[in-house]
Amino acid sequence: MRAMINGVNVRAIAYAWSQKGCSYFVTTCGKTTPSDYLYEAKFEDEWGNTNFKSIPCPDIIHFYYEYAPLIDKHNKVRQSVLAYER
DSSP states (O other), rough: EEETTTTTTEEEEEEOSSSEEEEEESSSSOOEEEEEEEEEEEEOOOTEEEEEEEEEEEHHHHHHHHHHHHHHHHHIIIIIOTTTTT
């Protein structure tokens, strides 16, 4: 969904990446065109075998999932090793 709020272009994205999971994003930047990379959703079939299905995702979603672990790593260093809060 796209909307213009107070002159700012806002995008809201609901990305269902499995039968149990759905992520919601609100952003003012990034591309919503399909990414070159596909997400691999893993699931069990009726016999208990693990299968996967390749799912296309928007470029902005791929960007987020690519770099979100780096943010967590930085926060962990900031909170424990560097102890900026102390």
